[in-house]
Amino acid sequence: MAMAPLETKIAAANGSVRQRQLIIILLVAVALSAAPFLIYPMFLINVLCFALFACAFNLVMGYSGLLSFGHAAFFGSAAYISGYCAKTMGLPAELAILVATSCSVVLGLIFGWVAIRKQGIYFGMITLAMAQVVYFIAVQAPFTGGEDGLQGVPRKALVSAMAPMSDRQSYFFVLAFFLIGFCIIYRIVHSPFGHILRSIKENETRAASLGYDVDRIKLIAFTLSATLSGMAGAVKAIGFQLATLTDVEFFMSGEVVLMVLVGGLATMTGPVLGAAIIIAMQYYLSEFGIWVKALHGMIFIVCVMAFRRGIVGEIGAYLSRRRGASD
Amino acid sequence: MLSEILIIVIRGIAIGSIFATIAMSFNIVHGATNIFNFAQGNMFILGGFAAYFLANGAGIGMWAMMLIVAGLAIAALVSFQGYITLLPLRSSVEQDSWLISTVSVSVIVGAILMITQGPFAYSVQSIAPSFRIFGTRTPGAYGLAIFAMIFWYVALRLFLKHTYSGLAISALSQDFDAARAAGLPVRRLQLLAFAISGLMVGSVGFLVAPVISVSPDAGLKYVLNGFVAAVVGGIGSNIGTLIGGPLVGVVAMLTAYKVGGAYQDVASLLVLVSILVFRPQGIFGRVTARRV
Numbered sequence: 001m002a003m004a005p006l007e008t009k010i011a012a013a014n015g016s017v018r019q020r021q022l023i024i025i026l027l028v029a030v031a032l033s034a035a036p037f038l039i040y041p042m043f044l045i046n047v048l049c050f051a052l053f054a055c056a057f058n059l060v061m062g063y064s065g066l067l068s069f070g071h072a073a074f075f076g077s078a079a080y081i082s083g084y085c086a087k088t089m090g091l092p093a094e095l096a097i098l099v100a101t102s103c104s105v106v107l108g109l110i111f112g113w114v115a116i117r118k119q120g121i122y123f124g125m126i127t128l129a130m131a132q133v134v135y136f137i138a139v140q141a142p143f144t145g146g147e148d149g150l151q152g153v154p155r156k157a158l159v160s161a162m163a164p165m166s167d168r169q170s171y172f173f174v175l176a177f178f179l180i181g182f183c184i185i186y187r188i189v190h191s192p193f194g195h196i197l198r199s200i201k202e203n204e205t206r207a208a209s210l211g212y213d214v215d216r217i218k219l220i221a222f223t224l225s226a227t228l229s230g231m232a233g234a235v236k237a238i239g240f241q242l243a244t245l246t247d248v249e250f251f252m253s254g255e256v257v258l259m260v261l262v263g264g265l266a267t268m269t270g271p272v273l274g275a276a277i278i279i280a281m282q283y284y285l286s287e288f289g290i291w292v293k294a295l296h297g298m299i300f301i302v303c304v305m306a307f308r309r310g311i312v313g314e315i316g317a318y319l320s321r322r323r324g325a326s327d
Numbered sequence: 328m329l330s331e332i333l334i335i336v337i338r339g340i341a342i343g344s345i346f347a348t349i350a351m352s353f354n355i356v357h358g359a360t361n362i363f364n365f366a367q368g369n370m371f372i373l374g375g376f377a378a379y380f381l382a383n384g385a386g387i388g389m390w391a392m393m394l395i396v397a398g399l400a401i402a403a404l405v406s407f408q409g410y411i412t413l414l415p416l417r418s419s420v421e422q423d424s425w426l427i428s429t430v431s432v433s434v435i436v437g438a439i440l441m442i443t444q445g446p447f448a449y450s451v452q453s454i455a456p457s458f459r460i461f462g463t464r465t466p467g468a469y470g471l472a473i474f475a476m477i478f479w480y481v482a483l484r485l486f487l488k489h490t491y492s493g494l495a496i497s498a499l500s501q502d503f504d505a506a507r508a509a510g511l512p513v514r515r516l517q518l519l520a521f522a523i524s525g526l527m528v529g530s531v532g533f534l535v536a537p538v539i540s541v542s543p544d545a546g547l548k549y550v551l552n553g554f555v556a557a558v559v560g561g562i563g564s565n566i567g568t569l570i571g572g573p574l575v576g577v578v579a580m581l582t583a584y585k586v587g588g589a590y591q592d593v594a595s596l597l598v599l600v601s602i603l604v605f606r607p608q609g610i611f612g613r614v615t616a617r618r619v
Contacts, residue, residue: 136592257427290438300430301428
């Protein structure tokens with residue numbers, strides 16, 4: 001009989017948690033649909049694309065502990081491919097994104113196959129080296145438009161019946177892809193597979209001794225992350241109507257590391273916040289030009305030295321400390 | 328035809344010996360700290376800038392003095408960087424933070440060079456006269472590059488085998504915990520390793536400035552090629568870099584000659600990938616059993 005109150009208590013607690021989650025989801029939905037009427041839509045499109053990119057990158061860096069310095073290769077190559085499909089071949093935007101994302105799967109498998117066999121430094125350097133090859137191809141290949149890149153990519157999608165979308169419409173188009181990607185990442189992280197990933201990050205030797213095929217799991221995670229990064233790049237080429245060399249550059253790979261670090265490693269919302277902050281910084285500080293790059297470097301060092309958990313991570317740690325104190 | 332190939336091979340070896348010296352500078356830091364200093368390429372380029380600003384067109388005495396000044400200054404800079412990089416490692420469990428801090432140092436140095444010097448390549452006059460090989464003039468700095476590689480190899484070998492600090496650094500690279508338990512001043516030795524690596528790349532950058540492109544964004548190329556040279560030779564093996572560096576240089580030069588200059592870097596990256604696939608431990612590397 002003594003069990004009954006406890007059970008109802010748990011049920012009530014679960015109910016209130018679910019209720020709170022529902023309220024949060026509703027608030028977010030309202031904010032997301034009101035946003036393009038309050039803020040410049042192109043800026044939001046930029047933030048959403050990079051937020052998806054950063055979330056996908058977090059899958060390898062935050063959850064699997066693999067620091068890749070070559071993720072710009074997936075982002076940039078997919079941007080080029082989807083831009084090319086939409087502009088030159090006249091495919092609808094959805095198809096172009098699909099084609100580009102499937103190319104990223106292949107690229108991710110190749111990168112992963114070579115790089116996964118090495119750890120730490122080597123992993124980072126090898127991904128960087130391979131990304132440089134992709135960059136080189138982007139510079140040399142005839143269909144990428146060289147220094148100009150692909151400009152004026154049409155925003156004709158099946159959902160808009162092949163009519164060009166306005167900035168606001170494209171925002172919702174991009175938002176849809178962002179939400180799909182975000183849900184996929186959420187599912188991956190909270191699945192048994194996600195738990196194995198974290199166990200590998202914590203202690204790889206132990207995970208291997210428990211019988212998990214560590215290399216294969218890492219390869220799957222890396223490929224998933226590459227695929228979603230590719231999707232982010234492909235959507236960006238459509239939403240922003242532009243695919244250029246900056247998307248494949250080494251600096252882009254560094255920037256996504258910064259977004260994840262600032263927002264919070266291995267948190268769901270951290271990369272989104274980090275991307276918003278970094279993009280806003282670029283947007284509003286663009287008159288300072290190259291100084292922004294130096295500033296990025298400084299923020300990096302501060303993050304590594306003093307601010308290890310990132311914004312979302314620090315808030316989470318603060319909340320759990322308070323909860324611990326009040327209990 | 329044959330002499331053309333020979334000239335290319337000689338130039339390749341010279342360029343490769345730059346990569347080899349950078350690879351050796353990676354090795355000493357990596358041995359002492361397990362850190363791979365990503366900013367090393369920028370420090371190398373800084374050496375080139377030092378040559379441009381301090382000793383362009385100077386006499387031999389002034390030049391030699393400035394070489395020492397530049398080398399020491401960059402050594403100080405790199406050891407400061409090492410100090411910052413090592414700070415969070417003292418307490419933290421996450422031992423990968425150095426990767427981000429060295430990359431950010433390289434971004435900062437690159438950005439500052441870009442701000443102050445603009446995105447141009449600077450040309451530096453050569454101090455060493457050019458010499459003739461098979462009737463073709465070869466810039467003297469190529470000779471200096473090969474000389475610098477051999478000099479640093481011998482110097483490092485003597486240092487690591489015959490001085491107390493050198494032996495202590497070797498001990499660190501063999502068994503970090505045992506070395507710490509034996510009471511070695513670990514932090515000081517690690518900073519010393521950083522300083523030596525800075526001295527190496529700074530002086531080499533200064534020496535070969537006439538034949539490299541001294542521009543703010545050139546650092547990445549030398550980091551990557553130096554890394555490839557280190558991997559080909561086997562990480563930690565200095566004698567391996569003597570083979571790995573020139574090999575990468577010759578492949579890059581031959582590619583430039585046969586296919587086109589733009590393909591140089593791709594060639595060395597292909598070397599990297601094929602080594603990793605077929606002989607991951609490098610030519611001279613030791614195989615370590617995987618612990619499970």
